[in-house]
Amino acid sequence: MRxxxxxxxxxxxxxxxxxxxxxxxxxxxxxxxxxxxxxPLVTVVIYANGAEFPEWSMWEVLLIQxxxxxSTGMSAMLTxxxxxxxxxHIREGSFEVVLLKPLSPLFYLTAVNxxxxxxxxxxxxxxxxxxxxxxxxxxxxxxxxFLLLFISGTAVLCGLDLVMAAITFKWVGxxxxxxxxxxxxxxxxxxxxxxPKPLRIFAAFVIPVAVVGFFPASALLGRLEWYMLVxxxxxxxxxxxxxxxxxxxxxxxxxxxx
Amino acid sequence: MSDIITVKNLTKTYTTYRRxxxxxxxxxxxxxxxxxxxNAVDDISFSIEKGTVCGILGPNGAGKSTTIxxxxxxxFPTSGSIDVLGFSPARDRxxxxxxxxxxxxxxxxxxxDIPPIDSFAMNKAIYGITDAxxxxxxxxxxGLFDVGDVIHKxxxxxxxGERMKCEFIMSxxxxxxxxxxxxPTIGLDVIAKNKIREVISEMNRNGTTFILTTHDLExxxxxxxxxxxxxxxxxxxxxxxxxxxxxxxxxxxIDLTLSKPFAGSEINGVPVIxxxxxxxxxxxxxxxxxxxxxxxxxxxxxxxxxDISVRSxxxxxxxTRIYTE
Numbered sequence: 001m002r003x004x005x006x007x008x009x010x011x012x013x014x015x016x017x018x019x020x021x022x023x024x025x026x027x028x029x030x031x032x033x034x035x036x037x038x039x040p041l042v043t044v045v046i047y048a049n050g051a052e053f054p055e056w057s058m059w060e061v062l063l064i065q066x067x068x069x070x071s072t073g074m075s076a077m078l079t080x081x082x083x084x085x086x087x088x089h090i091r092e093g094s095f096e097v098v099l100l101k102p103l104s105p106l107f108y109l110t111a112v113n114x115x116x117x118x119x120x121x122x123x124x125x126x127x128x129x130x131x132x133x134x135x136x137x138x139x140x141x142x143x144x145x146f147l148l149l150f151i152s153g154t155a156v157l158c159g160l161d162l163v164m165a166a167i168t169f170k171w172v173g174x175x176x177x178x179x180x181x182x183x184x185x186x187x188x189x190x191x192x193x194x195x196p197k198p199l200r201i202f203a204a205f206v207i208p209v210a211v212v213g214f215f216p217a218s219a220l221l222g223r224l225e226w227y228m229l230v231x232x233x234x235x236x237x238x239x240x241x242x243x244x245x246x247x248x249x250x251x252x253x254x255x256x257x258x
Numbered sequence: 259m260s261d262i263i264t265v266k267n268l269t270k271t272y273t274t275y276r277r278x279x280x281x282x283x284x285x286x287x288x289x290x291x292x293x294x295x296x297n298a299v300d301d302i303s304f305s306i307e308k309g310t311v312c313g314i315l316g317p318n319g320a321g322k323s324t325t326i327x328x329x330x331x332x333x334f335p336t337s338g339s340i341d342v343l344g345f346s347p348a349r350d351r352x353x354x355x356x357x358x359x360x361x362x363x364x365x366x367x368x369x370x371d372i373p374p375i376d377s378f379a380m381n382k383a384i385y386g387i388t389d390a391x392x393x394x395x396x397x398x399x400x401g402l403f404d405v406g407d408v409i410h411k412x413x414x415x416x417x418x419g420e421r422m423k424c425e426f427i428m429s430x431x432x433x434x435x436x437x438x439x440x441x442p443t444i445g446l447d448v449i450a451k452n453k454i455r456e457v458i459s460e461m462n463r464n465g466t467t468f469i470l471t472t473h474d475l476e477x478x479x480x481x482x483x484x485x486x487x488x489x490x491x492x493x494x495x496x497x498x499x500x501x502x503x504x505x506x507x508x509x510x511x512i513d514l515t516l517s518k519p520f521a522g523s524e525i526n527g528v529p530v531i532x533x534x535x536x537x538x539x540x541x542x543x544x545x546x547x548x549x550x551x552x553x554x555x556x557x558x559x560x561x562x563x564x565d566i567s568v569r570s571x572x573x574x575x576x577x578t579r580i581y582t583e
Contacts, residue, residue, distance in 0.1 A: 002386060005383055006383045006384055009379065009380055009382075009383035009384075010380060010383075013369065013372065013376050013377075013379070013380050016372050017369060017371050017372050020371040020372055020412065021371070092365075093365075094362075094365040095332070096327055096330060096332035096333075096360075096365070097362070097365055097366070097367045099330070099331065099332040099351060099355070100330060100332065100355050100358075100360050100367070100429075101355065101384055102352050102353070102355050102356040102384065102385065103352065103384060104352070108384075112380075253332070253333065254272055254333065
């Protein structure tokens with residue numbers, strides 16, 4: 001109960017903070033929403049020109065991509081800020097202001113870094129998911145499994161954020177590392193069948209980014225396969241690893257000269 | 259009074275990298291970096307009594323801030339032990355920090371874009387302060403610092419003095435038993451410094467223990483009961499402020515204003531140590547070797563004096579000598 005109260009207070013503060021620059025807040029959300037809508041347009045253009053992903057209709061691919069956007073928006077709201085805040089604190093040697101709070105540093109940073117700007121991304125993803133699903137004859141019976149896989153996919157993205165944030169304790173100023181992980185996450189935006197087998201195994205079980213978009217969309221489309229459910233395990237492990245690594249790396253914090 | 263902090267053989271070692279200046283050195287260090295081990299804090303032990311104000315002094319890079327950070331639980335010691343309020347700060351961090359407060363003069367705990375009152379509300383939730391306690395404490399602290407209106411303006415528009423006062427409120431809302439202050443008056447004007455010192459004194463009278471690092475010796479002279487001096491990571495002094503004043507022996511400073519320029523190196527056997535110009539000279543008299551009365555009597559023959567004052571050896575001179583010894 002105490003933690004819920006703290007989280008809600010921090011979210012309120014995050015909204016006050018975002019609202020301090022109203023134009024920036026509104027523009028930021030509009031830009032995120034537009035770029036989110038523009039990305040699926042590439043898929044529309046591909047299909048409009050006669051090309052396609054084998055065995056996947058345009059609306060089905062759009063569904064994968066909108067679920068991916070929704071998951072990205074959700075993880076960004078929860079943990080993306082931790083990466084940049086940790087990076088700033090380590091570089092400036094001010095992480096002690098986090099450690100002075102009588103809370104788990106990870107919980108505190110999750111709460112204070114609630115990203116209001118990612119609401120646009122999540123909302124855009126949600127709207128596109130509903131539109132795409134209604135054009136594919138998606139099965140409402142698949143919603144419970146969809147939710148399980150959606151949460152698992154979001155856990156993978158949160159785990160990636162935490163791993164990257166943890167790395168900054170050792171390698172200060174590695175601002176390009178997120179690009180590598182973003183590239184890996186891209187695999188989740190497409191039907192897994194288009195990739196070679198080793199890559200499919202990697203994206204399903206090693207860094208399970210296929211669970212971010214492809215697997216939950218498959219559940220809605222009635223195209224679920226048993227191995228997709230097994231992938232929930234590496235997702236949970238991946239998030240647990242991110243949390244463990246971050247907590248472990250805090251002990252390496254050394255500050256800077258005062 | 260009982261000890262509230264006990265530190266034994268505390269050591270903090272860092273590994274850092276050294277490189278020379280210039281492009282060639284930068285290129286060389288890209289492939290092979292020279293590791294350097296730094297003993298930021300080197301085997302120091304001390305204890306601090308409950309209800310006192312302890313000043314930790316030392317030149318830049320002496321290890322003061324590292325010591326404070328370890329006392330706050332933000333850094334793990336390399337070796338040695340710390341006991342504060344019965345806790346091992348880094349190991350028991352989450353429980354321990356609930357009972358302490360900290361103000362870092364160069365690191366803000368306030369949220370930059372919103373008014374301090376919103377940051378305070380966040381701390382209220384984090385520390386689980388009841389509505390009644392929060393209101394009482396906030397009224398008390400804003401009254402003491404005279405910042406009733408200031409807390410409703412965005413932090414980014416506040417002056418440094420206003421911001422520091424709000425930093426104090428932020429770190430004291432939960433009524434901590436010990437407050438760590440790392441250079442709390444850095445960059446502040448005289449009025450803001452005095453206000454902060456007044457509040458520290460007031461809270462100390464009410465039982466709060468303060469540990470303070472500073473370069474401003476007035477902070478120490480006005481606030482501290484005890485002083486610890488750290489240099490090159492080692493403790494070089496640990497005693498009362500009164501003892502610090504006499505650590506260099508019983509010495510007095512005599513300032514003379516003269517009617518004619520004086521360019522000599524001594525007056526009646528006492529060396530001239532400083533002077534604004536040739537009409538103002540200062541002398542350091544060791545009263546264990548020569549009484550003040552005797553020396554002043556001897557000055558009667560020195561007919562050029564228009565003014566004379568006798569004072570204790572300035573604190574900055576004492577500290578400088580301890581640093582350089």
